[in-house]
Amino acid sequence: MYRALIFSLLLITWVILSGLLDAFHISLGILSCALVTWLSSGLLFNDRSLSFYSRLRQVSRLPLYLSWLLWQIVLANIHVLRISFSPRVKEQIQPQLVRFRSGLKSDFEKYVLAQSITLTPGTVTLQIDGDVFLVHAISDVAAKGLMGSMVDRVRHVFSVDE
Amino acid sequence: MDDILNILSVILIFSGLIFFMGASVGLIRFPDFYTRMHAAGKGDTLSTILITAGMAAQVLSHFDVVSLFVAIKIVAIAVLIMLTSPTSTHLLMKAGYDDGIEPFTNSGKGGIIELGGPFIKSDQLDDIDSKVKKKGPSKKKSSSKKKSVTEKNSS
Amino acid sequence: MEIVLMVAGICLFLMMIPIMLRIIIGPTAIDRIVAVNIIGTKTAVLLIIIGALFDNVSMFVDFAIAYAALNFLGSLAASRYFNRTRPAYGKGSSMEAKGS
Numbered sequence: 001m002y003r004a005l006i007f008s009l010l011l012i013t014w015v016i017l018s019g020l021l022d023a024f025h026i027s028l029g030i031l032s033c034a035l036v037t038w039l040s041s042g043l044l045f046n047d048r049s050l051s052f053y054s055r056l057r058q059v060s061r062l063p064l065y066l067s068w069l070l071w072q073i074v075l076a077n078i079h080v081l082r083i084s085f086s087p088r089v090k091e092q093i094q095p096q097l098v099r100f101r102s103g104l105k106s107d108f109e110k111y112v113l114a115q116s117i118t119l120t121p122g123t124v125t126l127q128i129d130g131d132v133f134l135v136h137a138i139s140d141v142a143a144k145g146l147m148g149s150m151v152d153r154v155r156h157v158f159s160v161d162e
Numbered sequence: 163m164d165d166i167l168n169i170l171s172v173i174l175i176f177s178g179l180i181f182f183m184g185a186s187v188g189l190i191r192f193p194d195f196y197t198r199m200h201a202a203g204k205g206d207t208l209s210t211i212l213i214t215a216g217m218a219a220q221v222l223s224h225f226d227v228v229s230l231f232v233a234i235k236i237v238a239i240a241v242l243i244m245l246t247s248p249t250s251t252h253l254l255m256k257a258g259y260d261d262g263i264e265p266f267t268n269s270g271k272g273g274i275i276e277l278g279g280p281f282i283k284s285d286q287l288d289d290i291d292s293k294v295k296k297k298g299p300s301k302k303k304s305s306s307k308k309k310s311v312t313e314k315n316s317s
Numbered sequence: 318m319e320i321v322l323m324v325a326g327i328c329l330f331l332m333m334i335p336i337m338l339r340i341i342i343g344p345t346a347i348d349r350i351v352a353v354n355i356i357g358t359k360t361a362v363l364l365i366i367i368g369a370l371f372d373n374v375s376m377f378v379d380f381a382i383a384y385a386a387l388n389f390l391g392s393l394a395a396s397r398y399f400n401r402t403r404p405a406y407g408k409g410s411s412m413e414a415k416g417s
Binding site: 016017019073074076077080081083084085089090093094095096097114115118119122124125126127136138 | 180181183184185187188191192193194196197199200201203204205207208209211228231232234235238245248249251252255256259265266267
Binding site for chain 3: 168172175176179182183185186187189190195198199202206209210213214217220221228229231232235236238239242243246247249250251253254256257258260261263
């Protein structure tokens with residue numbers, strides 16, 4: 001099941017990148033995608049104990065999260081723009097290091113949370129050690145807002161319900 | 163239809179340029195390495211996404227199969243940048259932290275602030291302390307270490 | 318429409334100049350790598366704009382994909398390298414007097 005999924009993902013990438021739809025190039029693509037799937041299909045999808053249906057549920061929750069993230073990126077950029085054009089930069093910011101424990105399990109969840117922290121206003125992930133995140137926050141408000149809804153959102157996206 | 167896409171692409175491209183200006187001015191004006199990474203990581207990502215989306219709309223304004231493929235490729239560039247740019251920001255920042263570049267503070271309060279977490283126990287906190295403080299500049303400052311605010315189980 | 322693209326490309330190029338300045342003055346080596354990384358990302362965008370100006374986007378977009386991917390790999394390798402070797406500080410940094 002996972003092999004078929006990886007094969008179709010690779011084939012879609014091939015068709016988009018080549019852009020040629022004649023029989024010769026498509027058959028070449030099928031051949032090389034089959035070879036890559038046979039050789040190294042173990043690299044994708046680390047945790048294969050999940051059922052296919054629950055993984056589909058996880059994917060279906062992703063677009064809502066991504067649109068929320070996109071809005072946060074816009075807010076973050078307005079924040080950066082306002083600080084960098086203010087006449088006195090050093091008085092506007094209170095940089096500090098913040099450490100907290102996320103309680104997330106899998107690597108992909110931690111990756112998504114780290115990306116989200118980097119892209120939301122005023123915070124950048126500095127180090128991940130186990131599930132302890134070390135974050136550099138640019139102001140007091142950003143540091144306080146860190147323990148808000150984001151961890152819960154990520155956990156909700158990747159929660160498995162049977 | 164053509165005009166709408168053209169106007170949309172012009173708006174997207176110029177808003178991307180404005181955000182890129184924020185990133186480039188911030189890269190010059192921010193006081194230290196860590197705050198500069200804020201400007202770099204965020205401004206770079208959003209301005210690239212906006213300008214590539216504008217170019218995709220521009221390409222789609224005379225529609226055929228080839229331009230559809232080209233637009234998908236341009237969106238693929240935006241997705242690639244959105245996935246990789248925060249990762250490289252994070253890696254470079256970790257490299258700087260391991261090298262011991264000291265963060266700029268203006269409150270005079272050094273050290274690391276503990277926020278606890280949803281599943282943290284108070285006796286586990288010391289364990290994490292000894293594990294994380296092995297590296298980084300906070301260890302060297304231990305003689306003049308300020309009191310770090312500890313808020314256990316804040317939520 | 319071509320004028321708009323031309324103006325956008327020139328603005329993109331002009332805004333690279335402050336980042337270039339950061340490459341020259343940047344106190345630490347990692348500052349310089351960050352600046353190079355941003356310029357690389359923006360060059361990938363600039364390639365698409367140049368392709369649209371030459372009416373040949375379908376060719377230039379492949380270059381842009383390769384450039385963006387290689388740029389990420391380059392900054393990743395550089396961060397690995399400077400993570401491992403100690404003398405990553407530039408001249409005049411406060412870190413030099415401190416030792417490690």
